[in-house]
Amino acid sequence: MDDEAIFEVFDSLGPVSIRRMFGGKGIYAEGHILAIVLDGTLMLKGDDESAPRLEAAGGERWFYEGRSGKPVNMPYWTVPPAAYDDPEEMALWVREAFEAALRASRKPQAKPKAKKRSSAKEET
Numbered sequence: 001m002d003d004e005a006i007f008e009v010f011d012s013l014g015p016v017s018i019r020r021m022f023g024g025k026g027i028y029a030e031g032h033i034l035a036i037v038l039d040g041t042l043m044l045k046g047d048d049e050s051a052p053r054l055e056a057a058g059g060e061r062w063f064y065e066g067r068s069g070k071p072v073n074m075p076y077w078t079v080p081p082a083a084y085d086d087p088e089e090m091a092l093w094v095r096e097a098f099e100a101a102l103r104a105s106r107k108p109q110a111k112p113k114a115k116k117r118s119s120a121k122e123e124t
Contacts, residue, residue, distance in 0.1 A: 001037050012091035032101035036076055043076035044097035
């Protein structure tokens with residue numbers, strides 16, 4: 001998917017920026033990543049709230065095979081097929097992806113675990 005097509009898809013949301021990442025592209029609005037393009041496929045950000053709607057509309061979750069051979073789910077879904085033929089529906093999914101990106105940015109980040117300090121006593 002070329003940049004011009006990306007800008008057209010996200011036009012209803014307002015200005016977006018495109019950055020190269022992972023051999024693909026990340027699409028950002030207001031500093032939040034809301035979509036990616038990998039191997040020419042547009043995928044929208046989703047979360048626990050939007051995933052059921054994306055799946056019901058025909059979106060498929062992106063995953064890759066982890067080191068253990070088990071699938072690792074990522075927070076991105078393919079665009080529901082009907083949205084490509086309906087600009088209004090596409091605009092709704094784009095808005096949904098942006099809202100998922102905003103929710104993700106508000107989630108508290110996991111704090112790194114504190115390192116254990118050894119309590120070695122000094123010999124005198």
